[in-house]
Amino acid sequence: MKPDTTLRYGTLTRLFHWGMAACYLFMFATALAWNLDGSLKFLIGAHKAAGVLLLLMTFARFLWALKNLRRRPEGSLKAKLGHLALYALMFAAPASGMARQFEAPFGAAHGALAFLLLLLVGGHIAMTVLHQRKGEAVLQRMA
Numbered sequence: 001m002k003p004d005t006t007l008r009y010g011t012l013t014r015l016f017h018w019g020m021a022a023c024y025l026f027m028f029a030t031a032l033a034w035n036l037d038g039s040l041k042f043l044i045g046a047h048k049a050a051g052v053l054l055l056l057m058t059f060a061r062f063l064w065a066l067k068n069l070r071r072r073p074e075g076s077l078k079a080k081l082g083h084l085a086l087y088a089l090m091f092a093a094p095a096s097g098m099a100r101q102f103e104a105p106f107g108a109a110h111g112a113l114a115f116l117l118l119l120l121v122g123g124h125i126a127m128t129v130l131h132q133r134k135g136e137a138v139l140q141r142m143a
């Protein structure tokens with residue numbers, strides 16, 4: 001297992017990044033599916049289970065990021081703030097899903113928070129493409 005270095009993210013960081021990205025895809029795909037076709041509401045069970053797992057993984061990934069902060073590739077202040085905002089929503093979206101489950105007031109924000117996360121991920125991917133086109137090999141650090 002390769003550790004994080006200032007040139008490249010390590011094995012565990014990359015596993016977290018791409019494994020969780022696949023889980024988020026599953027979360028949005030299931031929500032879209034049952035909203036388009038009511039007979040697919042049975043997917044809500046898997047959505048909740050994967051969502052709780054994502055919340056737990058976010059805790060582990062965030063602690064891992066803090067532990068390795070000084071050994072990671074350098075980023076601009078804007079990139080750091082962008083990643084921090086992503087983390088905030090990676091916590092808030094599933095937490096609000098759980099609140100919705102227990103009919104707590106914060107639960108009403110679940111759809112909006114999930115949509116915000118989706119928007120931010122869109123921006124995150126756009127920034128990756130932009131940097132890549134400028135000749136900065138950011139994708140190679142995470143790939």
Ligand code: HEM
Nearest residue numbers: 027028031047048051052054093094097098100101111114
């Ligand atoms: C990162 C994690 C999550 C994402 C990205 C996500 C995303 C979404 C999206 C986009 C919707 C559709 C919005 C709407 O129809 O209002 C939704 C609905 C819902 N989510 Fe999540 N969710 C996550 C985690 C969770 C968790 C952890 C739970 C509960 C344990 C949960 C429970 C629900 C419920 C109950 C609904 C509404 C189902 C219905 O239409 O009756 N979600 N979620």
Ligand code: HEM
Nearest residue numbers: 017021024065073075079083086121125128138139141142
């Ligand atoms: C096709 C999808 C994606 C691409 C191409 C992509 C690309 C990247 C790249 C190139 C980096 C390194 C940036 C740097 O060093 O400055 C990065 C880091 C990061 N990405 Fe993504 N990403 C994707 C999806 C996601 C998703 C879905 C999330 C979370 C919802 C996410 C959250 C993060 C975070 C928090 C970091 C900072 C490093 C860390 O703590 O893991 N990314 N991403």
